[in-house]
Amino acid sequence: MRVKKQEKYDAILDAAFKVIEEKSFENTSISDIVKRANVAQGTFYLYFKSKSDLVPAIAEELLTKTYDMVIKHVNDSMSFNQKLETIIDVTFNITERYKEVIVLCYSGLAYGHSFEKWEEMYTPYYNWMEKQLKLAQERNEIAQETKIQFNVQVIINMIEQTAERTYLFNSTTGMDSVDHLKQELFNFIKRALI
Amino acid sequence: MRVKKQEKYDAILDAAFKVIEEKSFENTSISDIVKRANVAQGTFYLYFKSKSDLVPAIAEELLTKTYDMVIKHVNDSMSFNQKLETIIDVTFNITERYKEVIVLCYSGLAYGHSFEKWEEMYTPYYNWMEKQLKLAQERNEIAQETKIQFNVQVIINMIEQTAERTYLFNSTTGMDSVDHLKQELFNFIKRALI
Amino acid sequence: MRVKKQEKYDAILDAAFKVIEEKSFENTSISDIVKRANVAQGTFYLYFKSKSDLVPAIAEELLTKTYDMVIKHVNDSMSFNQKLETIIDVTFNITERYKEVIVLCYSGLAYGHSFEKWEEMYTPYYNWMEKQLKLAQERNEIAQETKIQFNVQVIINMIEQTAERTYLFNSTTGMDSVDHLKQELFNFIKRALI
Amino acid sequence: MRVKKQEKYDAILDAAFKVIEEKSFENTSISDIVKRANVAQGTFYLYFKSKSDLVPAIAEELLTKTYDMVIKHVNDSMSFNQKLETIIDVTFNITERYKEVIVLCYSGLAYGHSFEKWEEMYTPYYNWMEKQLKLAQERNEIAQETKIQFNVQVIINMIEQTAERTYLFNSTTGMDSVDHLKQELFNFIKRALI
DNA sequence: TATGAATGAGCGTTCATTCAT
DNA sequence: TATGAATGAACGCTCATTCAT
Numbered sequence: 120m121r122v123k124k125q126e127k128y129d130a131i132l133d134a135a136f137k138v139i140e141e142k143s144f145e146n147t148s149i150s151d152i153v154k155r156a157n158v159a160q161g162t163f164y165l166y167f168k169s170k171s172d173l174v175p176a177i178a179e180e181l182l183t184k185t186y187d188m189v190i191k192h193v194n195d196s197m198s199f200n201q202k203l204e205t206i207i208d209v210t211f212n213i214t215e216r217y218k219e220v221i222v223l224c225y226s227g228l229a230y231g232h233s234f235e236k237w238e239e240m241y242t243p244y245y246n247w248m249e250k251q252l253k254l255a256q257e258r259n260e261i262a263q264e265t266k267i268q269f270n271v272q273v274i275i276n277m278i279e280q281t282a283e284r285t286y287l288f289n290s291t292t293g294m295d296s297v298d299h300l301k302q303e304l305f306n307f308i309k310r311a312l313i
Numbered sequence: 314m315r316v317k318k319q320e321k322y323d324a325i326l327d328a329a330f331k332v333i334e335e336k337s338f339e340n341t342s343i344s345d346i347v348k349r350a351n352v353a354q355g356t357f358y359l360y361f362k363s364k365s366d367l368v369p370a371i372a373e374e375l376l377t378k379t380y381d382m383v384i385k386h387v388n389d390s391m392s393f394n395q396k397l398e399t400i401i402d403v404t405f406n407i408t409e410r411y412k413e414v415i416v417l418c419y420s421g422l423a424y425g426h427s428f429e430k431w432e433e434m435y436t437p438y439y440n441w442m443e444k445q446l447k448l449a450q451e452r453n454e455i456a457q458e459t460k461i462q463f464n465v466q467v468i469i470n471m472i473e474q475t476a477e478r479t480y481l482f483n484s485t486t487g488m489d490s491v492d493h494l495k496q497e498l499f500n501f502i503k504r505a506l507i
Numbered sequence: 508m509r510v511k512k513q514e515k516y517d518a519i520l521d522a523a524f525k526v527i528e529e530k531s532f533e534n535t536s537i538s539d540i541v542k543r544a545n546v547a548q549g550t551f552y553l554y555f556k557s558k559s560d561l562v563p564a565i566a567e568e569l570l571t572k573t574y575d576m577v578i579k580h581v582n583d584s585m586s587f588n589q590k591l592e593t594i595i596d597v598t599f600n601i602t603e604r605y606k607e608v609i610v611l612c613y614s615g616l617a618y619g620h621s622f623e624k625w626e627e628m629y630t631p632y633y634n635w636m637e638k639q640l641k642l643a644q645e646r647n648e649i650a651q652e653t654k655i656q657f658n659v660q661v662i663i664n665m666i667e668q669t670a671e672r673t674y675l676f677n678s679t680t681g682m683d684s685v686d687h688l689k690q691e692l693f694n695f696i697k698r699a700l701i
Numbered sequence: 702m703r704v705k706k707q708e709k710y711d712a713i714l715d716a717a718f719k720v721i722e723e724k725s726f727e728n729t730s731i732s733d734i735v736k737r738a739n740v741a742q743g744t745f746y747l748y749f750k751s752k753s754d755l756v757p758a759i760a761e762e763l764l765t766k767t768y769d770m771v772i773k774h775v776n777d778s779m780s781f782n783q784k785l786e787t788i789i790d791v792t793f794n795i796t797e798r799y800k801e802v803i804v805l806c807y808s809g810l811a812y813g814h815s816f817e818k819w820e821e822m823y824t825p826y827y828n829w830m831e832k833q834l835k836l837a838q839e840r841n842e843i844a845q846e847t848k849i850q851f852n853v854q855v856i857i858n859m860i861e862q863t864a865e866r867t868y869l870f871n872s873t874t875g876m877d878s879v880d881h882l883k884q885e886l887f888n889f890i891k892r893a894l895i
Numbered sequence: 896t897a898t899g900a901a902t903g904a905g906c907g908t909t910c911a912t913t914c915a916t
Numbered sequence: 917t918a919t920g921a922a923t924g925a926a927c928g929c930t931c932a933t934t935c936a937t
């Protein structure tokens with residue numbers, strides 16, 4: 120029973136992800152989602168109170184995907200530089216792939232003000248990052264006096280935002296390539312941490 | 314004739330700003346806007362081709378407000394540090410005041426994909442910032458080898474995005490105060506530039 | 508289930524017939540139709556893709572009504588002359604009653620160009636008429652050399668069109684009475700067939 | 702003065718014709734017409750009380766075009782057969798060219814019930830046709846007992862309607878070509894008149 | 896739990912018409 | 917006479933949500 124319940128829930132969430140990826144949020148209706156999920160219109164409302172109730176769930180899913188992929192690609196034997204590079208790579212990849220879902224998270228903001236939970240969702244990711252920074256300090260890879268707690272947020276945000284600007288706003292002004300941009304971003308953060 | 318035309322246009326744009334501030338873009342109907350602007354429903358369509366046609370107009374208005382306020386508060390006699398602090402202040406103020414309009418710019422993205430002009434609109438601001446960084450280099454306030462062109466964008470984006478995360482996502486996690494956050498942001502950028 | 512579904516569909520189609528009879532197609536709104544049918548606005552779109560989707564459905568209904576009434580009033584024991592007279596009568600009656608719906612079929616043409624099916628709908632009627640003409644030939648009631656296939660269409664069209672001109676255009680010029688007109692029409696066709 | 706007034710009137714009527722030809726009636730707005738006519742929106746209402754006021758004017762124009770072309774191509778030295786053929790040709794040509802305008806005349810019917818004048822407009826054409834039939838009787842080209850007054854209307858109507866069915870309804874069922882159809886139509890009328 | 900037909904408020908948009916200039 | 921900006925009612929249509937089964 121429990122499993123079955125999860126099944127439908129997951130089917131709906133998955134479908135929502137896929138449809139939004141394809142059609143953008145504005146063009147996605149509950150009807151689209153349930154059709155894709157192969158459940159009835161009413162079933163949606165057994166698992167979500169309303170359409171805007173989807174947004175935090177999707178945001179959480181997105182964050183989980185990101186966090187999972189980051190920890191999958193990073194391991195302790197890497198240098199901090201390597202780790203940073205990997206995080207940048209993963210973030211850019213996810214951002215490119217889930218453009219429309221990210222936009223949904225922004226407009227979803229407006230659409231029901233359901234984002235008090237946002238930072239709460241980030242917490243595991245922040246904590247993991249904090250650990251990495253502390254480790255880097257211990258290994259003398261970054262400056263000792265770095266205020267880790269603040270930097271954790273700023274660094275993650277900065278990477279995400281740069282990726283978003285790159286893929287959402289399609290900006291190409293004065294930048295040869297995305298690789299170059301990633302390199303500069305890497306340097307910028309490095310300089311701020313040494 | 315010209316004046317009258319501008320009058321209605323401005324009235325509609327102003328009203329749109331205000332209503333969107335209150336209700337967000339998605340929840341704002343043309344009907345809301347024209348009621349606030351005291352013009353007829355049809356009048357809207359004399360000045361804007363469609364609802365999504367509002368987005369670039371509003372984005373431009375917002376950017377203009379920001380740029381105007383920045384150059385109003387910054388003068389050449391200031392040190393680079395003072396300038397940076399001022400830019401951070403102004404950006405945080407504007408972001409707080411125009412939260413919803415900023416979200417519109419994000420979701421507006423999805424809503425008509427009208428953002429090729431985005432970077433174009435930023436150009437004057439970027440150019441101004443470039444001048445400030447060059448001046449700072451000449452005055453030996455920042456490192457000589459700083460790659461100005463890239464940094465211009467990254468710095469402005471970073472300030473904006475931090476402000477957005479602060480006010481849009483309502484995050485209070487682990488940060489005593491907005492002032493503290495602004496201070497850390499200032500330090501982060503400083504370190505990256507020296 | 509099946510029955511209920513048909514119920515709503517029929518209610519809408521019936522209501523459409525009635526409202527269009529009263530107000531013409533162009534002046535009939537979906538809102539008028541659903542009010543008359545006692546269903547919700549959205550229900551209309553469960554059964555018809557759009558307003559213009561009504562047109563073929565209504566045309567078919569009209570044709571069915573005509574065909575049904577013709578075969579109901581005609582039987583094999585009648586002479587061809589009697590049959591012809593009956594067809595003229597029925598056609599005039601239906602045309603008078605469903606004036607506006609017929610106009611819809613004309614303007615509906617423009618309104619979505621959905622009339623490829625028109626001739627297809629006529630096929631059963633044409634086939635029936637062909638059988639009658641062949642029978643009349645066998646019985647020596649009309650000329651042997653008559654090219655039946657062409658005449659089938661021309662005769663039916665001619666009767667319909669004369670009826671339409673009579674009732675749609677409200678012409679009274681120089682004609683004592685509709686009965687007289689019908690008589691002349693009968694003679695005209697007879698002469699063409701002998 | 703008089704001339705100028707006519708100028709604008711004609712410009713509007715001409716424009717209406719052209720726009721309707723291109724876009725069909727449903728898609729034609731006053732705005733389209735005045736743009737094409739190079740006059741202001743308000744000017745339309747100096748010459749026509751309302752949109753539906755256009756319909757009789759356009760119908761008259763169409764009828765005039767038809768009548769003019771018929772008498773231009775027919776001359777007294779022709780046999781009745783030649784005349785009939787010519788009338789069929791002209792009618793088919795005009796119908797093909799002015800499809801959409803003809804549909805307007807039908808739906809215009811519904812749209813303001815302005816067609817009491819219809820038969821009145823036809824009068825000159827009917828009278829001319831009556832003269833031709835009488836002449837044919839005198840010349841022994843058609844039967845003496847033919848009731849001319851009725852036949853005048855029936856023949857003209859029949860030709861027009863067959864043309865309309867051909868071009869408006871795009872019917873191709875069982876007919877090799879339009880030429881063949883015209884031939885059969887010719888024969889049908891001939892047989893009815895002899 | 897699951898369904899999907901039914902709902903109806905509300906949307907963006909159009910356009911015939913008016914009227915101050 | 918001529919203009920064209922302004923009007924606002926009305927339209928076709930969508931879609932989040934409900935509810936009887």
